[in-house]
Amino acid sequence: MPELPEVETVRRGLSPMMEGKTFLRVEQRRPDLRFPFPARFAERLTGQTVRHLGRAAKFLKAELSSGEMLIMHLGMTGRFTIDGAPTASFAADPGSDAKHDHVVFHLEGGVQITYNDPRRFGFMELWPVAQFDAYPRLKKLGPEPLSNGFSAAYLNEALAGRQTPIKAALLDQAVVAGLGNIYVLEALFRAGISPKRKAASVVGARAERLAPAVNAVIAEAIEAGGSSISDFAATDGSLGYFQHSFDVYDREGEPCKTCADPIKRIVQSSRSSFYCGKCQR
DNA sequence: GCTTGGACCTGATTGC
DNA sequence: TGCAATCAGGTCCAAG
Structure with a gap:
């Protein structure tokens, strides 16, 4: 059950695999998770480079070269696995259930990142970076623990x-x-x-x-x-x-x-x- | 405006 | 043993 620390752990794990890398191909295997995927989701990601992978509360946010932000939430059971990475330590999870592999990101360098989410409480959305402050799901969040605003x-x-x-x-x-x-x-x-x-x-x-x-x-x-x-x-x-x-x-x-x-x-x-x-x- | 509780979803666990 | 009911919980939304 990912809370802030787990999401930060995921961000730290994904960051070296994604930042500076380009999406060569994106497989979207179903129309929705908790919410429908954005229109032309795979198409809008393909060819884009991840400039930065950040986090806000439990949301992962990947800033893309297209000027859009890929916003990802793990919900309850969402998880990423990294496959084909240059470092052998990130081998595929042999116990994962492929029928719940909903999105597969193919990045340059042969890196394959799979999003698996049995209960589909997670979601992915695209939002303009320039208007990120207006993103409704994050607009109403209070301060994070460990931040200056929390005391x-x-x-x-x-x-x-x-x-x-x-x-x-x-x-x-x-x-x-x-x-x-x-x-x-x-x-x-x-x-x-x-x-x-x-x-x-x-x-x-x-x-x-x-x-x-x-x-x-x-x-x-x-x-x-x-x-x-x-x-x-x-x-x-x-x-x-x-x-x-x-x-x-x-x-x-x-x-x-x-x-x-x-x-x-x-x-x-x-x-x-x-x-x-x-x-x- | 604030609070509560249901809905979403499916694998694991519990009870009969 | 097998089936049905219950539980888990992040977020949204409707109702009170």
């Missing part, structure tokens, strides 16, 4: 008056961009804040704990992802997922790593929340 003072302001649980508020991309279910729960555990607590009450000392907790969780996950690329590629060649041990996520009934009380599970906004009822208030 305890910002949280004080952004959460003021919000009656929804803090868990739901942090999942709102307009409040913080790039957080998903897992890292929200991990950050709340570190900050000692219950996911049930009303967002508006997370001010002052609580916000002072939460902002650095969010930053630390994301920074550590990016570091773990980055360092796992080579290990993971050596085994199956895929990018974007890495093993990570969590303090509370998916640990219902297991002892809290701080106080040994069993981790609880509740459902909020139709999503599972895991927390320690003793450490988190």
Whole structure:
């Protein structure tokens, strides 16, 4: 389940394969993912050179020589595999399911990058670089963790008056961009804040704990992802997922790593929340 | 304006 | 053993 750290890991893996390279051929194997592909998608990519591969929140953005931006979102199960690369470490994933290979990018130098997405929650779009600020899906995003705009003072302001649980508020991309279910729960555990607590009450000392907790969780996950690329590629060649041990996520009934009380599970906004009822208030 | 919950999607897991 | 139901979750959107 790609959240910001996983997407950054994917970006770092794809970047050396894509930047400065030209799309020789693009195979689009179905009309849509979560949304329909842009009109003449493959045609508009073919012959274009990737000037830069960047990221905004969970979105990957490839700036093309045509003046368009290829925007890619991995959704829940999207992944890229690199094949035929000059470096043998990025071999094809033998376990991948080819029937969910929806897009194949053939780049110069014999590099083949395949987008696989069983649940098709991901999407790809093309948008003019010059008008990127107006791209609707990114226009309403809040600041990213680790950015200058994200701080305890910002949280004080952004959460003021919000009656929804803090868990739901942090999942709102307009409040913080790039957080998903897992890292929200991990950050709340570190900050000692219950996911049930009303967002508006997370001010002052609580916000002072939460902002650095969010930053630390994301920074550590990016570091773990980055360092796992080579290990993971050596085994199956895929990018974007890495093993990570969590303090509370998916640990219902297991002892809290701080106080040994069993981790609880509740459902909020139709999503599972895991927390320690003793450490988190 | 804010909040909630359903829809989308399919593989894996659970329950009968 | 086999089938059906449930769950997972990022984002959008309709409804309250």
